[in-house]
Amino acid sequence: MVSTFSRYMTRKFLGSVGGTFLGTAGLVLIVDFVEQLRRVEDPTRAPTHLVALLTIYRVPAFIEIVLPFAVLVGAMLCFLGLSRKLELVVARAAGLSAWQFLSPAIVVALLLGVFAAMVYNPVASDFRERGVRLESQLFGRNLVSEQRTNFWLRQATPSGQAVINAASAMDRGQRLTGVSILVYDTDGHFKERIDADGAELGDGYWLLNRARVTSVGAEPVRHDTYRLATRLTAEQVRQSFVMPEQVSFWELPQFIELARRSGLPVARFELQYQLLLARPLLLVAMVLVAAAASLRFARLGGLGRTILGGVVAGFLLYVGSELAGNLGRSNLVPPVLAAWSPAFIGALMGFMVLLKQEDG
Secondary structure, three states: OHHHHHHHHHHHHHHHHHHHHHHHHHHHHHHHHHHHHHHOOOOOOOOHHHHHHHHHHHHHHHHHHHHHHHHHHHHHHHHHHHHHOOHHHHHHHOOOOHHHHHHHHHHHHHHHHHHHHHHHHHHHHHHHHHHHHHHHHHHOOOOOOOEEEEEEEEEEEOOEEEEEEEEEEEOOOOEEEEEEEEEEOOOOOEEEEEEEEEEEEOOOEEEEEEEEEEEOOOOOEEEEEEEEEOOOOHHHHHHHHOOHHHOOOOOHHHHHHHHHHOOOOOHHHHHHHHHHHOHHHHHHHHHHHHHHHHOOOHHHOOHHHHHHHHHHHHHHHHHHHHHHHHHHHOOOOOHHHHHHHHHHHHHHHHHHHHHHHHHO
16 A cells, blocks of 8 residues: 555656646746847847757756755645645545655655756756857857956965956966966965966966066066966866856866865865755755645645745745855855755754644
8 A cells, every 4th residue: 555655646746846847947948038039139140949949058057946946836736736635634544644655755856856966967067058159159249158257266386376366267267367466475475466467378387468576575577478387277277267057966076176186266166066965855855845834634724824834934945055055155164064054954844843743
């Protein structure tokens, strides 16, 4: 009996979550397609089929963000449907506890989280990159992945460290304009400041154009060209140039290790990697929150307030995740704590509410 009911619950839960996910994807697809059509100024350069392809490339990254909400809403629809049809009454009369008919949903949520991190995320990252390139082709805009403003970079060398800031960076960080560099010695003491119109990464050095070097206790010295030693390679600069969301789950460990060896900041990439690892637990937390808000008999009334409470709880869990993520990106809390604490707290709260409902 338990096996039969588990298969039934799995089908119902997958159907509800899948329907919610596809509905959300369809809505985002339509809205984004209309928005891209509105941006088209030259129909000959941006035909409709390429605009549609651009929308398809962009949508997976958006949907990845709302996946936890799709699981939350889908789980609530599933449990409310069981409650309205009195299937929960029958299950309880047959001797099944809430934990027994929640087990299939929890297992499915775990598997969905693993699939989202290991399969869906790499596909979404690849589509995002394709979309950026196609957008540049259609609308004549600079590639987001090829140019960035207010670019920061830190490098470590045997003679000390240097913090580089550029007004803009191109070619994945290998060409900089509006450069300001703060140089420190091995003891962390400020040594000199370098201001230059531009910089280009060479083999073991930055070649600065029209540079002004201001050392401690000395007058500024101007140079037409100036070389600043570096151990950074083009691939290592790329680690700092790309956004963590552009790197797939399987590439993140390599990015983190390479950036750490180069003396580059790794907090953003570590946070993204831990968020992907914590995604199964986050989806389980959404299921437990949905169950705490929905697993009551329809005849008892008050379902509206209960559902609203579940939606608010899911929203607060999302806000908490974003807040913890910002703290992790700012190095105020460790990335592991920032990534796992919201999911763990959400799962614990849902478990405690269910435990009180079931066992008093």
